[in-house]
Amino acid sequence: MVIDLMGGAQPSQGGDDLIKETTEATFMADVVEASQQVPVIVDFWAPWCGPCKTLGPMLEDAVRAAGGKVKMVKVDVDQNQQIAAQLRIQSIPTVYAFYQGQPIDGFQGAVQGSEIKAFVDRLIEQAGGEAEGGGLDEAVAAADEMLEQGAASDAAQTYAAILGEQPNHPAAYAGMVRAHIAMGDLDQAEAILNGADASISHAPELEAAHAQLQLAKQGADAGPVDELRAKVDADPDDHQSRFDLAQALHAKGMTEEAVDELLELFRRDRTWNDEAARAQLFTIFDALPAKDPVALKGRRRLSSMIFA
Known part of the structure; x- marks a missing residue:
């Protein structure tokens, strides 16, 4: 993505500040160049926008809490x-995240505040860092490995033992959900997810487990791949069949x-x-x-379509 804004790139004031306002003259330095080091969140707002007045301070709090692992730039769309x-930008508030000069995420x-924290944590992880409160102890890592190797029952027992020591450990709690999904017990997985304490119910690990449960439920009703593929081949503009094909492919483990x-x-x-879609x-x-890699590549391709 090439941005050629009027006035060229000029050094911005307070280059080490976590949060700053930018202009058309300094956007390249404040966002594109700064994102070579850490992810830069760009908040598009306007003084007359009510939701912006709520979202902006919440974003700023999340950025400060990240301790320099991300930065934030505010763009007044009326002035820029x-x-x-x-x-x-067709509506505000709109938030984009840039890393290494490219948009990688946004909404x-x-x-909600929990979604903002998950958004910031995700950016930090994509940049190779460790989110605040992140990191899994050896027992969780071992259970995760069991689950990846197909030993879902053993993994569930390990997660349960961890939760016996720390009942609100978000990674272990999410692991229990994922283990029951792997065992095909979607009702129990949903019950566990719904029973999460409010203090962890919106943790990134549980949000991911919730997404996995949604996909598992869809997969249970997915149609035959070959039949859906034939429909799409016969009519490439049959959007419903293409959407159903994507669900069926994911259910077969063909995520990419x-x-x-x-x-x-x-x-x-x-x-x-x-x-x-x-x-x-x-x-x-x-x-x-x-x-x-599938998520990283997919996010980049989606962003390129959005910004094209």
């Missing part, structure tokens, strides 16, 4: 219309192929069914580890 036009509208189909659907008609992509991305 060229930036807003080039990035196709629109006001969201599912992402490809959803990206193609988004490319053909991003507004179809209330942007269902985009929502499904984010569900898949949320269900994957932050550094998973």
Whole structure:
């Protein structure tokens, strides 16, 4: 992505500040160049925007809490219309995150504080850091490995032992949910998820487990891949069949192929069914580890379509 803004890039004031205002003249330095070091969150707002007045301070608090692992730049769209036009900002508040000069994530509208923290944590992890409160002890790592190797029952017992010591350990709690999903006991997985204490119910680990549960439920009703593929081949503009094909592919463990189909659907008609393709992509991305290559590649491709 190339940004050629009027006035060129000039050094911004207070280069070490975590949060700053930018202009068309300093956007390159404040965002694109600064994002070579750490992720930069860009908050597009305006003085007349009510939700912006709520979201902005929450973002600032989350950025400060991250202790320098991310930065934040605020763009007043009324004063910087060229930036807003080039990035196709159609409504506010809109938030984008840049890393190494490229947009890697974002959202629109006001969201809850837990979602903001998860967003910031995800950015830190994508940049190779460790989120605040992150890190898993050896027992959780061992249980995760058991689960990856297919020993879901053994993993569940290990997670249960960890929770016996720390009942609100978010990673172990989410692991219990994932273990029951792996065992095909979706009702129990949902019951465990619904029983999470309020203090961890919106932790990133549980949000990921929730996304995995959503996908597992969809997979239970997924149609035959070959039949759906034939429908899409016969009519590439059959958006429902393509969406159903993506669900069926994911249910078969073909995650990258599912992402490809959803990206193609988004490319053909991003507004179809209330942007269902985009929502499904984010569900898949949320269900994957932050550094998973399928998630990273998929997010980049989706961002390139959004910004194209």
